Amino acid sequence: MEKTFLMVKPDGVQRNLIGEIVKRFETKGYKLAGAKLMQVSNQLAETHYNEHKDRPFFGELVDFITSGPVFAMVWEGENVIATARKIMGKTNPLEADPSTIRGDFGISVGKNIIHGSDSSESAEREISLFFSENEIVSYEKQA
Ligand code: CMP
Numbered sequence: 001m002e003k004t005f006l007m008v009k010p011d012g013v014q015r016n017l018i019g020e021i022v023k024r025f026e027t028k029g030y031k032l033a034g035a036k037l038m039q040v041s042n043q044l045a046e047t048h049y050n051e052h053k054d055r056p057f058f059g060e061l062v063d064f065i066t067s068g069p070v071f072a073m074v075w076e077g078e079n080v081i082a083t084a085r086k087i088m089g090k091t092n093p094l095e096a097d098p099s100t101i102r103g104d105f106g107i108s109v110g111k112n113i114i115h116g117s118d119s120s121e122s123a124e125r126e127i128s129l130f131f132s133e134n135e136i137v138s139y140e141k142q143a
Helices: 010-014 018-028 042-048 058-065 080-088 101-105 120-130
Strands: 003-008 031-038 070-076 114-116
Touching: 003 018, 003 080, 003 120, 010 018, 010 070, 018 031, 018 070, 018 080, 018 101, 042 058, 042 120, 070 080, 080 101, 080 114
Parallel strands: none
Antiparallel strands: 003 070, 003 114, 031 070
């Protein structure tokens, strides 16, 4: 079954949005396969955001994601990568539709509450960067 990596960013943790965000994916019907509150190291941040390393905001991005704890998650279900991106809304919260996570809670493109994998390749890469195999739980869930 398809899996994606989602991460409540430091602003989302500070604003007490972990529960609200988890609830949105639970009530949609997706299955939580792994989760942890953690501090991202500089090295992990630079690896995770490697594709943005030549962008002018790269330093800001790394500083922000390491500025406080994040809540890292693995979610599982049909088409979860693309659907999670719809539930999150556009990267820039000012362009995100109301009723999406970023549309409802964000106003800044840097502090945009949540990160989610944008493809199956990214999902695989990001899950293995943040989680070891024994932190991913496999279980049956009734709908
Ligand atoms: P994320 O999904 O975590 O992936 C890359 C991040 O870069 C993105 O969310 C935004 O938070 C951030 N980002 C994109 N554009 C800008 C920008 N112009 N200034 C600062 N951060 C940005």
